[in-house]
Amino acid sequence: MYRREFIQRAAAGALAFSMPKLPAFLKEVPMGVVVHSYASRWNSKTPSDKYPGFTNAIELIEHCRSIGAGGVQTVVKDWSADFAKKVRDEREKTGLYLEGSIAVPKQAGQVAAFEQEVINAKEAGATVLRTVCSTGRRYETYHSPDEWQTLKKTALTSLQLAEPVLRKHKVRLAVENHKDWRAEELVAILKQLNSEWIGVTLDFGNNIALLEDPMKLVETLAPYTFTTHVKDMGVQEYADGFLLSEVPLGYGILDLPKMVAVCKKHNPAVTFNLEMITRDPLEIPCRKAEYWSTFDGIPKSDMDRTLRMVKQRAYKAGLPRFSQLPAEDRLAAEEKNIVSCLSYSSNRLGLK
Template identity: 35%
Template sequence: MTRRDFLLSATAMTLQPALDRRVPASHGSFGIAYTSFVIRMLRGRDVLRAGTAAGLPAEALVELAHSFGCSGCQIDLSQLASTEPAELKGLRGVLERYRLFVELSVPARSLEDPEAFDRAAAVAHALGAQRLRVALLSGRRYEDFHRMEDWRSFVERWRRALPRAASWLEKEGLQAGIENHKDYLAAELAGMLRRVGSRHLGACIDFGNNLALLEDPLATVEALAPHAVTTHLKDMSVRPCEGGFELSEVPLGRGILPLERMIDTVRKARPDVHFCLEMITRDPLRVPYLEDG
Protein backbone atom coordinates (compact mmCIF):
# COMPACT_ATOMS: atom_id res chain seq x y z
CA MET A 1 0.00 0.00 0.00
CA THR A 2 1.33 3.43 -0.90
CA ARG A 3 1.30 6.31 1.57
CA ARG A 4 -1.37 7.98 -0.57
CA ASP A 5 -3.56 4.86 -0.36
CA PHE A 6 -2.95 4.77 3.38
CA LEU A 7 -4.11 8.34 3.89
CA LEU A 8 -7.12 8.13 1.62
CA SER A 9 -8.39 4.72 2.73
CA ALA A 10 -7.19 3.62 6.15
CA THR A 11 -7.51 7.07 7.65
CA ALA A 12 -10.94 7.65 6.20
CA MET A 13 -12.33 4.23 7.11
CA THR A 14 -10.94 4.12 10.62
CA LEU A 15 -11.34 7.69 11.78
CA GLN A 16 -13.76 9.71 9.71
CA PRO A 17 -16.91 8.44 11.46
CA ALA A 18 -15.63 9.86 14.73
CA LEU A 19 -14.89 13.20 13.13
CA ASP A 20 -18.15 13.37 11.20
CA ARG A 21 -20.04 13.42 14.49
CA ARG A 22 -18.01 16.40 15.71
CA VAL A 23 -17.38 18.79 12.84
CA PRO A 24 -18.99 19.72 9.51
CA ALA A 25 -17.55 18.00 6.46
CA SER A 26 -16.35 21.34 5.14
CA HIS A 27 -13.90 21.70 8.03
CA GLY A 28 -10.65 20.00 7.05
CA SER A 29 -9.10 18.33 10.06
CA PHE A 30 -6.45 15.95 8.76
CA GLY A 31 -2.90 17.06 8.09
CA ILE A 32 0.47 15.40 7.92
CA ALA A 33 3.54 16.16 10.00
CA TYR A 34 6.98 16.50 8.46
CA THR A 35 8.22 13.71 10.75
CA SER A 36 6.26 11.23 8.63
CA PHE A 37 9.08 11.45 6.10
CA VAL A 38 12.25 10.70 8.06
CA ILE A 39 13.67 8.46 5.34
CA ARG A 40 13.29 11.15 2.69
CA MET A 41 14.65 13.79 5.03
CA LEU A 42 17.71 12.11 6.45
CA ARG A 43 18.04 8.67 4.87
CA GLY A 44 16.59 7.03 7.93
CA ARG A 45 18.55 8.89 10.60
CA ASP A 46 16.64 10.26 13.58
CA VAL A 47 15.44 13.66 12.41
CA LEU A 48 14.95 15.07 15.90
CA ARG A 49 18.35 14.03 17.22
CA ALA A 50 20.03 15.25 14.02
CA GLY A 51 18.30 18.59 14.47
CA THR A 52 17.28 19.31 10.89
CA ALA A 53 14.61 18.39 8.38
CA ALA A 54 16.24 20.25 5.50
CA GLY A 55 16.45 17.08 3.39
CA LEU A 56 12.75 17.55 2.63
CA PRO A 57 12.14 21.21 1.70
CA ALA A 58 8.93 22.80 2.89
CA GLU A 59 7.75 23.26 -0.69
CA ALA A 60 8.06 19.52 -1.31
CA LEU A 61 6.12 18.69 1.85
CA VAL A 62 3.31 21.04 0.82
CA GLU A 63 3.11 19.36 -2.58
CA LEU A 64 3.05 15.93 -0.94
CA ALA A 65 0.30 16.99 1.46
CA HIS A 66 -1.77 18.27 -1.45
CA SER A 67 -1.18 15.15 -3.53
CA PHE A 68 -2.26 12.92 -0.63
CA GLY A 69 -5.52 14.80 -0.18
CA CYS A 70 -4.60 16.25 3.21
CA SER A 71 -6.22 19.33 4.70
CA GLY A 72 -2.87 20.78 5.74
CA CYS A 73 0.60 20.11 7.06
CA GLN A 74 2.90 20.69 9.99
CA ILE A 75 6.30 21.85 8.73
CA ASP A 76 9.55 22.38 10.58
CA LEU A 77 11.41 25.67 10.64
CA SER A 78 14.54 23.93 9.34
CA GLN A 79 12.71 22.90 6.16
CA LEU A 80 12.72 26.50 4.98
CA ALA A 81 15.70 27.18 2.76
CA SER A 82 15.10 30.90 3.22
CA THR A 83 13.07 33.05 5.59
CA GLU A 84 13.21 36.07 3.31
CA PRO A 85 9.77 37.70 2.96
CA ALA A 86 9.51 37.02 -0.77
CA GLU A 87 10.24 33.30 -0.32
CA LEU A 88 7.75 32.93 2.52
CA LYS A 89 5.12 34.85 0.55
CA GLY A 90 5.54 32.41 -2.31
CA LEU A 91 5.11 29.40 -0.03
CA ARG A 92 2.07 30.95 1.59
CA GLY A 93 0.60 31.50 -1.85
CA VAL A 94 0.88 27.78 -2.59
CA LEU A 95 -0.71 26.89 0.74
CA GLU A 96 -3.59 29.25 0.09
CA ARG A 97 -4.05 28.03 -3.47
CA TYR A 98 -4.34 24.46 -2.20
CA ARG A 99 -6.45 25.62 0.78
CA LEU A 100 -4.13 23.93 3.24
CA PHE A 101 -3.73 24.86 6.87
CA VAL A 102 -0.14 25.11 8.10
CA GLU A 103 1.40 24.67 11.52
CA LEU A 104 5.04 25.42 12.32
CA SER A 105 7.34 23.21 14.37
CA VAL A 106 10.01 25.29 16.11
CA PRO A 107 12.99 24.43 18.35
CA ALA A 108 12.64 24.54 22.11
CA ARG A 109 14.91 27.57 22.37
CA SER A 110 12.10 29.56 20.75
CA LEU A 111 10.35 29.44 24.12
CA GLU A 112 13.47 30.57 26.02
CA ASP A 113 15.35 33.00 23.81
CA PRO A 114 13.43 36.17 22.85
CA GLU A 115 15.39 36.60 19.63
CA ALA A 116 14.73 33.00 18.59
CA PHE A 117 11.06 33.48 19.42
CA ASP A 118 10.85 36.67 17.38
CA ARG A 119 12.33 34.88 14.36
CA ALA A 120 9.91 31.97 14.70
CA ALA A 121 6.94 34.31 15.18
CA ALA A 122 7.87 36.31 12.10
CA VAL A 123 7.99 33.15 10.00
CA ALA A 124 4.69 31.91 11.42
CA HIS A 125 2.94 35.19 10.59
CA ALA A 126 4.42 35.25 7.09
CA LEU A 127 3.15 31.73 6.40
CA GLY A 128 -0.24 32.27 8.02
CA ALA A 129 0.46 29.74 10.78
CA GLN A 130 -1.27 30.42 14.08
CA ARG A 131 -0.09 27.29 15.90
CA LEU A 132 3.41 26.20 16.82
CA ARG A 133 4.59 22.75 17.85
CA VAL A 134 7.50 22.43 20.29
CA ALA A 135 9.35 19.50 21.88
CA LEU A 136 11.17 20.63 25.01
CA LEU A 137 13.37 17.50 24.97
CA SER A 138 14.81 16.26 21.70
CA GLY A 139 15.66 12.86 23.17
CA ARG A 140 13.86 10.57 25.60
CA ARG A 141 13.56 10.86 29.37
CA TYR A 142 14.68 7.30 30.08
CA GLU A 143 17.76 7.67 27.86
CA ASP A 144 18.84 11.23 28.59
CA PHE A 145 18.42 11.41 32.37
CA HIS A 146 20.15 8.88 34.60
CA ARG A 147 19.75 10.82 37.84
CA MET A 148 16.52 12.21 39.23
CA GLU A 149 18.24 15.48 40.11
CA ASP A 150 19.09 16.03 36.43
CA TRP A 151 15.47 15.52 35.44
CA ARG A 152 14.32 17.90 38.17
CA SER A 153 16.75 20.53 36.92
CA PHE A 154 15.28 20.18 33.44
CA VAL A 155 11.75 20.56 34.82
CA GLU A 156 12.75 23.63 36.82
CA ARG A 157 14.38 25.22 33.79
CA TRP A 158 11.10 25.09 31.88
CA ARG A 159 8.97 25.98 34.89
CA ARG A 160 10.81 29.28 34.95
CA ALA A 161 10.85 29.85 31.19
CA LEU A 162 7.30 29.05 30.15
CA PRO A 163 5.37 31.89 31.83
CA ARG A 164 7.55 34.36 29.96
CA ALA A 165 7.06 32.43 26.72
CA ALA A 166 3.29 32.52 27.23
CA SER A 167 3.39 36.31 27.38
CA TRP A 168 5.36 36.42 24.12
CA LEU A 169 2.82 34.13 22.45
CA GLU A 170 -0.09 36.22 23.67
CA LYS A 171 1.51 39.39 22.34
CA GLU A 172 1.95 37.81 18.90
CA GLY A 173 -1.47 36.14 18.82
CA LEU A 174 0.04 32.67 18.52
CA GLN A 175 -0.51 29.36 20.28
CA ALA A 176 2.21 26.82 21.03
CA GLY A 177 1.65 23.15 21.74
CA ILE A 178 4.31 21.40 23.83
CA GLU A 179 4.54 17.77 22.77
CA ASN A 180 4.52 14.91 25.24
CA HIS A 181 7.78 13.72 23.72
CA LYS A 182 8.67 10.72 25.88
CA ASP A 183 9.64 13.22 28.55
CA TYR A 184 6.78 14.45 30.74
CA LEU A 185 4.10 12.15 32.08
CA ALA A 186 0.72 13.46 30.98
CA ALA A 187 -0.16 14.62 34.48
CA GLU A 188 3.18 16.41 34.78
CA LEU A 189 2.73 18.27 31.50
CA ALA A 190 -0.92 19.09 32.22
CA GLY A 191 0.02 20.37 35.66
CA MET A 192 2.74 22.59 34.25
CA LEU A 193 0.34 24.05 31.69
CA ARG A 194 -2.30 24.70 34.34
CA ARG A 195 0.24 26.55 36.46
CA VAL A 196 1.15 28.77 33.51
CA GLY A 197 -2.55 29.32 32.93
CA SER A 198 -2.45 30.72 29.40
CA ARG A 199 -4.68 29.75 26.50
CA HIS A 200 -1.71 30.54 24.27
CA LEU A 201 0.42 27.73 25.70
CA GLY A 202 -0.90 24.19 25.52
CA ALA A 203 -0.08 20.70 24.32
CA CYS A 204 0.74 18.93 21.10
CA ILE A 205 -0.85 15.62 22.01
CA ASP A 206 1.12 12.70 20.66
CA PHE A 207 -1.19 9.70 20.69
CA GLY A 208 1.52 7.09 21.26
CA ASN A 209 4.64 8.56 22.86
CA ASN A 210 3.70 8.01 26.48
CA LEU A 211 3.46 4.28 25.97
CA ALA A 212 7.24 4.50 26.40
CA LEU A 213 6.57 5.88 29.90
CA LEU A 214 4.15 3.01 30.62
CA GLU A 215 1.04 5.21 30.48
CA ASP A 216 -2.39 4.22 29.23
CA PRO A 217 -2.70 6.10 25.90
CA LEU A 218 -6.34 7.04 26.49
CA ALA A 219 -5.47 8.39 29.94
CA THR A 220 -2.72 10.48 28.33
CA VAL A 221 -5.18 12.02 25.90
CA GLU A 222 -7.79 12.60 28.59
CA ALA A 223 -5.26 14.48 30.72
CA LEU A 224 -3.99 16.66 27.88
CA ALA A 225 -7.14 17.21 25.79
CA PRO A 226 -8.24 20.36 27.68
CA HIS A 227 -4.89 21.91 26.73
CA ALA A 228 -4.74 20.69 23.11
CA VAL A 229 -3.27 23.04 20.51
CA THR A 230 -2.39 20.40 17.92
CA THR A 231 -1.75 16.66 17.71
CA HIS A 232 0.46 13.93 16.35
CA LEU A 233 -1.97 11.24 15.26
CA LYS A 234 -0.63 7.69 15.07
CA ASP A 235 -1.30 4.08 15.95
CA MET A 236 1.22 1.96 17.84
CA SER A 237 2.21 -1.65 18.29
CA VAL A 238 4.46 -3.30 20.86
CA ARG A 239 6.32 -6.58 21.13
CA PRO A 240 8.35 -8.04 24.00
CA CYS A 241 12.13 -7.95 23.88
CA GLU A 242 14.94 -8.56 26.32
CA GLY A 243 14.73 -6.02 29.12
CA GLY A 244 11.42 -4.51 28.04
CA PHE A 245 9.53 -4.06 24.78
CA GLU A 246 9.85 -2.59 21.31
CA LEU A 247 7.52 0.21 20.24
CA SER A 248 6.65 1.22 16.70
CA GLU A 249 4.18 3.22 14.67
CA VAL A 250 1.89 1.10 12.48
CA PRO A 251 -0.88 1.95 9.98
CA LEU A 252 -3.95 3.45 11.61
CA GLY A 253 -6.32 0.78 12.86
CA ARG A 254 -3.69 -1.95 13.00
CA GLY A 255 -2.26 -1.11 16.40
CA ILE A 256 -3.43 -1.12 20.00
CA LEU A 257 -4.64 2.46 20.41
CA PRO A 258 -8.37 3.19 20.90
CA LEU A 259 -8.25 5.81 18.16
CA GLU A 260 -11.93 6.64 17.90
CA ARG A 261 -12.22 7.28 21.65
CA MET A 262 -9.00 9.29 21.64
CA ILE A 263 -10.14 11.48 18.76
CA ASP A 264 -13.57 11.96 20.32
CA THR A 265 -11.90 13.04 23.57
CA VAL A 266 -9.79 15.67 21.82
CA ARG A 267 -12.67 16.89 19.66
CA LYS A 268 -14.99 17.25 22.64
CA ALA A 269 -12.44 19.38 24.49
CA ARG A 270 -11.05 21.33 21.52
CA PRO A 271 -13.19 21.11 18.36
CA ASP A 272 -10.83 23.30 16.32
CA VAL A 273 -7.72 21.13 16.72
CA HIS A 274 -6.12 19.52 13.66
CA PHE A 275 -5.01 15.90 13.56
CA CYS A 276 -1.54 15.72 12.03
CA LEU A 277 -0.48 12.24 11.01
CA GLU A 278 2.96 11.26 12.27
CA MET A 279 3.67 7.92 10.63
CA ILE A 280 7.38 7.53 11.37
CA THR A 281 9.17 4.93 9.26
CA ARG A 282 12.07 3.55 11.28
CA ASP A 283 13.22 0.58 13.30
CA PRO A 284 11.17 -0.04 16.46
CA LEU A 285 12.29 1.84 19.55
CA ARG A 286 13.50 -0.28 22.44
CA VAL A 287 11.97 0.63 25.80
CA PRO A 288 14.11 -1.11 28.48
CA TYR A 289 11.71 -0.63 31.37
CA LEU A 290 12.85 -3.83 33.13
CA GLU A 291 16.46 -2.68 33.34
CA ASP A 292 17.98 -0.66 36.16
CA GLY A 293 19.15 2.91 35.57
Protein backbone atom coordinates in the same frame (compact mmCIF):
# COMPACT_ATOMS: atom_id res chain seq x y z
CA MET B 1 -6.76 28.65 35.69
CA TYR B 2 -8.51 25.29 35.61
CA ARG B 3 -9.47 23.08 32.68
CA ARG B 4 -12.85 24.58 31.87
CA GLU B 5 -11.56 28.14 31.76
CA PHE B 6 -8.46 27.08 29.83
CA ILE B 7 -10.36 25.35 27.06
CA GLN B 8 -12.96 28.14 26.83
CA ARG B 9 -10.22 30.67 26.25
CA ALA B 10 -8.22 28.37 23.98
CA ALA B 11 -11.28 27.53 21.89
CA ALA B 12 -11.98 31.21 21.45
CA GLY B 13 -8.43 31.63 20.21
CA ALA B 14 -8.81 28.66 17.90
CA LEU B 15 -11.92 30.14 16.35
CA ALA B 16 -10.33 33.53 15.94
CA PHE B 17 -7.17 32.23 14.29
CA SER B 18 -8.33 29.14 12.40
CA MET B 19 -8.11 29.14 8.62
CA PRO B 20 -10.58 31.59 7.09
CA LYS B 21 -11.39 29.28 4.16
CA LEU B 22 -11.75 26.01 6.04
CA PRO B 23 -12.59 26.49 9.74
CA ALA B 24 -12.84 23.23 11.64
CA PHE B 25 -16.05 24.37 13.35
CA LEU B 26 -17.88 24.31 10.02
CA LYS B 27 -16.72 21.05 8.46
CA GLU B 28 -14.21 18.29 8.83
CA VAL B 29 -10.63 18.87 7.72
CA PRO B 30 -8.65 15.95 6.25
CA MET B 31 -5.81 14.70 8.37
CA GLY B 32 -2.56 16.62 8.01
CA VAL B 33 0.97 15.22 7.87
CA VAL B 34 3.82 15.92 10.29
CA VAL B 35 7.14 16.47 8.56
CA HIS B 36 8.68 13.71 10.71
CA SER B 37 6.48 11.20 8.89
CA TYR B 38 8.92 11.82 6.03
CA ALA B 39 12.02 11.09 8.11
CA SER B 40 13.70 9.37 5.14
CA ARG B 41 12.53 11.71 2.40
CA TRP B 42 13.01 15.07 4.14
CA ASN B 43 16.37 16.40 2.91
CA SER B 44 17.04 12.96 1.44
CA LYS B 45 20.42 12.37 -0.18
CA THR B 46 19.11 9.33 -2.07
CA PRO B 47 18.72 9.99 -5.81
CA SER B 48 15.20 8.87 -6.69
CA ASP B 49 12.92 9.75 -9.58
CA LYS B 50 9.85 8.31 -7.84
CA TYR B 51 10.51 9.65 -4.33
CA PRO B 52 12.61 12.81 -4.71
CA GLY B 53 13.67 14.40 -1.45
CA PHE B 54 11.84 17.40 0.00
CA THR B 55 14.15 20.36 0.56
CA ASN B 56 11.66 22.86 1.94
CA ALA B 57 8.12 23.40 3.22
CA ILE B 58 6.74 24.38 -0.18
CA GLU B 59 7.68 21.03 -1.71
CA LEU B 60 6.21 19.23 1.31
CA ILE B 61 2.93 21.15 1.06
CA GLU B 62 2.57 20.43 -2.65
CA HIS B 63 3.20 16.72 -2.18
CA CYS B 64 0.82 16.44 0.78
CA ARG B 65 -1.87 18.13 -1.29
CA SER B 66 -1.34 15.55 -4.02
CA ILE B 67 -1.94 12.61 -1.64
CA GLY B 68 -5.08 14.13 -0.09
CA ALA B 69 -3.77 15.51 3.20
CA GLY B 70 -5.51 18.48 4.78
CA GLY B 71 -2.42 20.27 6.04
CA VAL B 72 1.18 20.01 7.16
CA GLN B 73 3.13 20.57 10.34
CA THR B 74 6.72 21.48 9.51
CA VAL B 75 9.82 23.18 10.89
CA VAL B 76 10.05 26.95 10.50
CA LYS B 77 13.68 27.44 11.54
CA ASP B 78 15.78 29.77 9.38
CA TRP B 79 12.89 30.99 7.24
CA SER B 80 13.38 34.43 5.74
CA ALA B 81 10.48 36.86 5.54
CA ASP B 82 10.45 36.38 1.76
CA PHE B 83 10.30 32.59 2.07
CA ALA B 84 7.48 32.86 4.62
CA LYS B 85 5.45 34.79 2.04
CA LYS B 86 6.13 32.10 -0.56
CA VAL B 87 4.93 29.44 1.89
CA ARG B 88 1.81 31.53 2.50
CA ASP B 89 1.16 31.74 -1.24
CA GLU B 90 1.56 27.97 -1.61
CA ARG B 91 -0.69 27.29 1.37
CA GLU B 92 -3.39 29.57 0.00
CA LYS B 93 -3.10 28.01 -3.47
CA THR B 94 -3.43 24.45 -2.16
CA GLY B 95 -5.98 25.20 0.59
CA LEU B 96 -3.98 23.24 3.15
CA TYR B 97 -3.62 24.41 6.72
CA LEU B 98 -0.15 25.06 8.11
CA GLU B 99 1.32 24.42 11.53
CA GLY B 100 4.89 25.16 12.54
CA SER B 101 7.43 23.24 14.57
CA ILE B 102 9.64 25.55 16.58
CA ALA B 103 12.23 25.58 19.37
CA VAL B 104 11.58 27.68 22.47
CA PRO B 105 14.23 30.09 23.81
CA LYS B 106 16.46 28.73 26.56
CA GLN B 107 17.64 32.16 27.72
CA ALA B 108 16.70 35.80 27.34
CA GLY B 109 19.24 36.38 24.59
CA GLN B 110 17.37 33.95 22.33
CA VAL B 111 13.96 35.61 22.61
CA ALA B 112 14.48 37.97 19.67
CA ALA B 113 15.30 35.09 17.31
CA PHE B 114 12.32 33.15 18.64
CA GLU B 115 10.05 36.12 18.00
CA GLN B 116 11.25 36.41 14.40
CA GLU B 117 10.41 32.74 13.83
CA VAL B 118 6.94 33.32 15.31
CA ILE B 119 6.45 36.32 13.00
CA ASN B 120 7.54 34.33 9.95
CA ALA B 121 5.31 31.39 10.85
CA LYS B 122 2.32 33.67 11.35
CA GLU B 123 3.01 35.44 8.05
CA ALA B 124 2.97 32.05 6.34
CA GLY B 125 -0.40 31.30 7.91
CA ALA B 126 0.55 28.92 10.72
CA THR B 127 -2.36 28.42 13.11
CA VAL B 128 -0.35 26.78 15.89
CA LEU B 129 3.30 26.08 16.67
CA ARG B 130 4.39 22.72 18.08
CA THR B 131 7.41 22.52 20.39
CA VAL B 132 9.26 20.14 22.68
CA CYS B 133 11.07 20.97 25.90
CA SER B 134 13.49 18.05 26.30
CA THR B 135 16.57 17.02 24.37
CA GLY B 136 15.69 13.34 24.05
CA ARG B 137 13.68 10.43 25.39
CA ARG B 138 13.43 10.68 29.16
CA TYR B 139 14.69 7.16 29.94
CA GLU B 140 17.67 7.52 27.58
CA THR B 141 18.74 11.13 28.20
CA TYR B 142 18.23 11.80 31.91
CA HIS B 143 19.95 9.58 34.44
CA SER B 144 19.12 10.96 37.88
CA PRO B 145 16.32 12.79 39.70
CA ASP B 146 18.48 15.93 39.74
CA GLU B 147 18.92 15.88 35.95
CA TRP B 148 15.18 15.54 35.47
CA GLN B 149 14.38 18.33 37.93
CA THR B 150 16.84 20.58 36.07
CA LEU B 151 15.03 19.80 32.81
CA LYS B 152 11.68 20.71 34.39
CA LYS B 153 13.02 24.05 35.61
CA THR B 154 14.64 24.79 32.25
CA ALA B 155 11.43 23.95 30.41
CA LEU B 156 9.36 26.23 32.61
CA THR B 157 11.84 29.08 32.11
CA SER B 158 11.78 28.60 28.34
CA LEU B 159 7.98 28.67 28.17
CA GLN B 160 7.86 31.74 30.43
CA LEU B 161 10.25 33.50 28.04
CA ALA B 162 8.12 32.47 25.06
CA GLU B 163 4.73 33.40 26.48
CA PRO B 164 4.88 37.22 26.10
CA VAL B 165 5.88 36.79 22.44
CA LEU B 166 2.99 34.42 21.81
CA ARG B 167 0.55 36.75 23.56
CA LYS B 168 1.85 39.75 21.61
CA HIS B 169 1.44 38.07 18.23
CA LYS B 170 -1.62 36.00 19.17
CA VAL B 171 -0.03 32.71 18.14
CA ARG B 172 -0.61 29.45 20.02
CA LEU B 173 2.21 27.19 21.16
CA ALA B 174 1.58 23.49 21.77
CA VAL B 175 4.02 21.47 23.91
CA GLU B 176 4.32 17.82 22.85
CA ASN B 177 4.42 14.88 25.23
CA HIS B 178 7.64 13.76 23.56
CA LYS B 179 8.49 10.61 25.53
CA ASP B 180 9.42 13.04 28.31
CA TRP B 181 6.38 14.33 30.25
CA ARG B 182 3.88 12.00 31.80
CA ALA B 183 0.41 13.47 31.47
CA GLU B 184 -0.01 14.95 34.93
CA GLU B 185 3.49 16.46 34.81
CA LEU B 186 2.61 18.33 31.62
CA VAL B 187 -0.69 19.50 33.10
CA ALA B 188 1.20 20.82 36.13
CA ILE B 189 3.48 22.89 33.87
CA LEU B 190 0.49 24.35 32.04
CA LYS B 191 -1.20 25.31 35.29
CA GLN B 192 1.95 27.09 36.41
CA LEU B 193 2.06 29.03 33.15
CA ASN B 194 -1.65 29.89 33.26
CA SER B 195 -1.70 31.09 29.64
CA GLU B 196 -4.35 30.70 26.96
CA TRP B 197 -1.53 30.77 24.38
CA ILE B 198 0.28 27.63 25.58
CA GLY B 199 -1.31 24.20 25.37
CA VAL B 200 -0.54 20.69 24.17
CA THR B 201 0.47 18.80 21.07
CA LEU B 202 -1.13 15.52 22.06
CA ASP B 203 0.85 12.55 20.76
CA PHE B 204 -1.42 9.51 20.89
CA GLY B 205 1.31 6.89 21.29
CA ASN B 206 4.45 8.32 22.87
CA ASN B 207 3.57 7.78 26.50
CA ILE B 208 3.29 4.03 26.20
CA ALA B 209 7.09 4.33 26.46
CA LEU B 210 6.52 5.97 29.87
CA LEU B 211 4.17 3.15 30.98
CA GLU B 212 1.01 5.27 30.76
CA ASP B 213 -2.33 3.95 29.58
CA PRO B 214 -2.85 5.64 26.17
CA MET B 215 -6.58 6.30 26.62
CA LYS B 216 -6.07 7.78 30.08
CA LEU B 217 -3.34 9.97 28.58
CA VAL B 218 -5.74 11.33 25.95
CA GLU B 219 -8.49 11.95 28.50
CA THR B 220 -6.03 13.84 30.73
CA LEU B 221 -4.45 16.03 28.04
CA ALA B 222 -7.37 16.57 25.64
CA PRO B 223 -8.74 19.57 27.61
CA TYR B 224 -5.47 21.40 26.92
CA THR B 225 -4.89 20.22 23.35
CA PHE B 226 -4.46 22.55 20.36
CA THR B 227 -3.12 19.99 17.89
CA THR B 228 -2.21 16.32 17.72
CA HIS B 229 0.22 13.73 16.47
CA VAL B 230 -1.95 10.80 15.43
CA LYS B 231 -0.30 7.41 15.28
CA ASP B 232 -1.04 3.77 15.95
CA MET B 233 1.39 1.62 17.90
CA GLY B 234 2.59 -1.96 17.70
CA VAL B 235 4.24 -3.68 20.66
CA GLN B 236 6.29 -6.81 21.22
CA GLU B 237 8.17 -8.32 24.16
CA TYR B 238 11.95 -8.37 24.46
CA ALA B 239 14.26 -9.33 27.30
CA ASP B 240 14.61 -5.92 28.97
CA GLY B 241 11.02 -4.75 28.49
CA PHE B 242 9.18 -4.23 25.23
CA LEU B 243 9.56 -2.94 21.69
CA LEU B 244 7.43 -0.06 20.43
CA SER B 245 6.75 0.98 16.82
CA GLU B 246 4.54 3.28 14.85
CA VAL B 247 2.45 1.10 12.54
CA PRO B 248 -0.15 2.03 9.90
CA LEU B 249 -3.37 3.35 11.43
CA GLY B 250 -5.78 0.56 12.29
CA TYR B 251 -3.08 -2.10 12.68
CA GLY B 252 -2.00 -1.29 16.23
CA ILE B 253 -3.34 -1.25 19.76
CA LEU B 254 -4.86 2.23 19.99
CA ASP B 255 -8.58 3.00 19.96
CA LEU B 256 -8.20 5.77 17.41
CA PRO B 257 -11.92 6.56 16.86
CA LYS B 258 -12.42 7.07 20.59
CA MET B 259 -9.26 9.15 20.93
CA VAL B 260 -10.33 11.41 18.07
CA ALA B 261 -13.81 11.77 19.59
CA VAL B 262 -12.39 12.74 23.00
CA CYS B 263 -10.18 15.41 21.43
CA LYS B 264 -13.08 16.84 19.40
CA LYS B 265 -15.30 16.94 22.48
CA HIS B 266 -12.86 19.21 24.29
CA ASN B 267 -11.75 21.30 21.30
CA PRO B 268 -13.89 21.19 18.13
CA ALA B 269 -11.16 23.11 16.27
CA VAL B 270 -8.38 20.63 17.07
CA THR B 271 -6.29 19.47 14.12
CA PHE B 272 -5.26 15.86 13.53
CA ASN B 273 -1.77 15.38 12.10
CA LEU B 274 -0.32 12.05 11.08
CA GLU B 275 3.06 11.14 12.54
CA MET B 276 3.78 7.76 10.98
CA ILE B 277 7.54 7.27 11.36
CA THR B 278 8.74 4.31 9.29
CA ARG B 279 11.67 2.98 11.33
CA ASP B 280 12.90 0.04 13.36
CA PRO B 281 11.20 -0.61 16.72
CA LEU B 282 12.33 1.37 19.75
CA GLU B 283 13.52 -0.51 22.81
CA ILE B 284 11.74 0.42 26.04
CA PRO B 285 13.99 -1.17 28.72
CA CYS B 286 11.55 -0.88 31.62
CA ARG B 287 12.88 -4.03 33.32
CA LYS B 288 16.29 -2.39 33.80
CA ALA B 289 17.01 -0.33 36.91
CA GLU B 290 18.43 2.57 34.87
CA TYR B 291 15.07 3.13 33.20
CA TRP B 292 13.55 4.14 36.55
CA SER B 293 16.14 6.75 37.52
CA THR B 294 13.78 9.72 36.92
CA PHE B 295 10.45 8.03 37.72
CA ASP B 296 10.33 8.44 41.48
CA GLY B 297 6.84 7.70 42.80
CA ILE B 298 5.53 5.86 39.74
CA PRO B 299 4.07 2.53 40.88
CA LYS B 300 5.49 -0.73 39.61
CA SER B 301 1.91 -1.66 38.77
CA ASP B 302 2.15 0.69 35.76
CA MET B 303 4.91 -1.49 34.34
CA ASP B 304 3.05 -4.69 35.18
CA ARG B 305 -0.10 -3.43 33.44
CA THR B 306 1.88 -2.33 30.37
CA LEU B 307 3.75 -5.62 30.08
CA ARG B 308 0.49 -7.56 30.37
CA MET B 309 -0.91 -5.48 27.54
CA VAL B 310 2.23 -6.12 25.47
CA LYS B 311 1.94 -9.87 26.00
CA GLN B 312 -1.77 -9.92 25.17
CA ARG B 313 -1.58 -7.63 22.13
CA ALA B 314 1.81 -8.36 20.62
CA TYR B 315 2.06 -7.38 16.95
CA LYS B 316 1.29 -10.38 14.79
CA ALA B 317 4.21 -11.70 12.73
CA GLY B 318 6.61 -9.40 14.62
CA LEU B 319 7.24 -5.69 14.26
CA PRO B 320 8.62 -4.66 10.86
CA ARG B 321 12.20 -3.42 10.46
CA PHE B 322 13.43 -1.09 7.74
CA SER B 323 17.07 -0.16 8.36
CA GLN B 324 18.34 -3.16 6.38
CA LEU B 325 16.35 -2.23 3.26
CA PRO B 326 17.92 -0.48 0.27
CA ALA B 327 17.36 3.29 0.41
CA GLU B 328 14.80 3.30 -2.42
CA ASP B 329 12.81 0.56 -0.68
CA ARG B 330 12.77 2.55 2.57
CA LEU B 331 11.40 5.54 0.69
CA ALA B 332 8.74 3.35 -0.91
CA ALA B 333 7.73 1.84 2.44
CA GLU B 334 7.48 5.30 3.98
CA GLU B 335 5.18 6.58 1.25
CA LYS B 336 3.04 3.44 1.33
CA ASN B 337 2.56 3.76 5.11
CA ILE B 338 1.58 7.42 4.91
CA VAL B 339 -0.92 6.92 2.09
CA SER B 340 -2.42 3.93 3.94
CA CYS B 341 -2.85 6.04 7.07
CA LEU B 342 -4.57 8.87 5.19
CA SER B 343 -6.96 6.37 3.65
CA TYR B 344 -7.80 4.96 7.10
CA SER B 345 -8.28 8.49 8.43
CA SER B 346 -10.77 9.29 5.70
CA ASN B 347 -12.65 5.99 5.73
CA ARG B 348 -12.62 5.10 9.42
CA LEU B 349 -12.11 8.36 11.33
CA GLY B 350 -14.29 10.54 9.11
CA LEU B 351 -11.56 13.14 8.54
CA LYS B 352 -12.21 14.05 4.92
